[in-house]
Amino acid sequence: MKATIVGATGYGGLELMRILNNHPYINIHSVVSNSYAGKDVKDVYPHLSGANLPVLAAMNMENLEDGADIVFFATPSGVSKEYIPQLIEKGIKCIDLSGDFRLTSPAVYEQWYMHPSASQDYLNKAVYGLSEMNEKVIEGAQLIANPGCFPTASLLAMIPIVKTGWIDENSIIIDGKTGVSGAGRGVSLGTHFSETNENVKAYKLGKHQHIPEMEQVLSDIVSKPIxxxxxxxxxxxTRGILCTIYMKLTETVTLEMVVSMYKEFYRNRPFVRIRTDGTYPSTKEVYGSNYCDIGFALDVRTNQLIIVSVIDNVMKGAAGQAVQNVNIMMGWTETTGLELSPLYP
Known part of the structure; x- marks a missing residue:
């Protein structure tokens, strides 16, 4: 397939170039970046000097549709919805790494993202690309809404237990921590070195745009609002997401029951690794890979299940899962181009 990457000089687009440059079935046909149009990729990212990549093109429909079989949008929210409908009508497949097609309700999108939504027709066409859960509908899809980074880590950790009915679905608390690359490459005071170094700070409490995304998926699973x-x-x-998730148990279960259930649930899913020895995963253990590692604790005193889930936000939380979705979409082996061991230390 010939692929176009839009937003190629952001961190998500950069990771797509790294993966696809070695993918056996996908050729990087064009790379699009308004801020660096006309430049060679190596002039922006010298570490890619040895890669055979096209010159960065400007953002317009002619460049997006010219010869592409599939277009990846690694752009901020609000951009892809202006272009994807036209590409879909021309039969071009699209993978959207922004949030423009994740939510099924335009009103909910506008409430949380604070700008106009894509039309309902195209929201209905989009398939939510949580690879391990939606494989059947991803196969043959034309438009995939890649999940957010926090939802990927959290939903993979929550969905199996929510399906059992062992917990109080409205007791869920997620404590999420992310590396600075999650804010993108743009310069801002909030991600300035002297503001972030040796510092941990909370942000968007109760207002994060990933909240309705997670609630939408879980509500669909149990067929009632969560x-x-x-x-x-x-x-x-720099990279990594760690989510510590707390939920009240409504049934008497042991830690062994929980671990056994998760191992069976993800038995044929190569990118989800379940801890069985009572240890908890850390972000370094998935750095640079497409893995999601999940560990568990059972607090008998408070009757709470505690789940720890980690991913690399730029890989499994963005570009890696996007390529995983293309592999599923096209009927290729799911791990194609993604068999990368984590970088350690």
């Missing part, structure tokens, strides 16, 4: 509490924190590291 509300959860999500707190996000910025920590002084």
């Amino acid at each position: 509300q959860l509490t999500f707190s996000s924190h910025l920590v002084p590291m």
Whole structure:
């Protein structure tokens, strides 16, 4: 397939170039970046000097549709919805890494993202690309809404237990921590070195745009509304997400029962790794990879299940899952181009 990457000089687009440059079935046909149009990729990112990549093109429909079989949008929210409908009508497949097509309700999108939504027709066409959960509908899809980074880590950790009915669905609390790359490459005071180094700070408490995304997925699973509490924190590291999730148990279960259930649930899912030895995963253990590692604790005193889930926000939380979705969409082996061991230390 010939692929176009839009937003190629952001962190998500950069990671897509790294993966797709070695993918056996996808050729990087064009790379689009309004801020660096006309430049060679190596002039923006010298570490890619050895890669055979096209010159960065300007953002317009002619460049997006010219010869592409699939277009990846690694753009801020509000951009892809202006272009994807036209590409879909021309039969071009699209993977959207922004939030423009994740929510099924335009009103909910506008409430949380604070700008106009895509039309309902195209929201209905979009398939939510949580790879491990939606494989059947991803197969043959034309438009995939790639999940957010926090929802990927949290939903993979929550969905199996929510499906059992062992917990109080409205007791869920998610404590999320992310590295600075999650804010993108743009310069801002909030991600300035002297503001983030040796500092941890909470942000968007009760207002994060990933809240309705997680509630939408979980509500669909149990066929009733679910509300959860999500707190996000910025920590002084480049990559990684760690979510610690708390939920009240409504059934008498053991830790062994929980671990056994999760191992069976993800038995054929190569990118989800379940801890069985009572240890908890850390972000370094998935750094640079497409893995999601999940560990568990059972607080008998408070009758709470505690789940720890970690991903690399730029990989499993963005570009890696996007390529995983293309592999599923096209009927290729799910791990194609993604068999990357984590970087350690």
